[in-house]
Amino acid sequence: MSPRAAWRLERFGFEAYDYAAGKVDWLAAGMPTVRPEPGRRRALEEADRDPPTCGPEAAVGTISATVLVVNDQRVLLGRIPPGDHPPTNRAEQVMQPGPATVRAHEPLDACSNA
Secondary structure: OHHHHHHHHHHOOOOOOOOOOOHHHHHHOOOOOOOOOOOOOEHHHHOOOOOOEEOOOOEOOEEOOOEEEEOOOOOEEEEEOOEEOOOOOEHHHHOEOOOOOOOOOOEHHHHOOO
């Protein structure tokens, strides 16, 4: 429906664009929105925009915060929880699955079980 809406707005003299990537992408990029419930915090507002990461081949040891394991294309493979890990192990040997994926626009309380 958004291409049709953009076309109609253009016909009325407005400059309009069809954002093909969609609402969730817009929210994930931190773009502004108008919300019906401004008091409820969204997952996006609490997300760490620059979490610690490592590759699956990285050596692990003592970790003070959760580290996300990503491949060369920055695809999330798993996570390593804080703690002491054998330094001879690689990240892929000690990582856990996850974390769970949540939509950026979800209310934060809906994500608590993720």
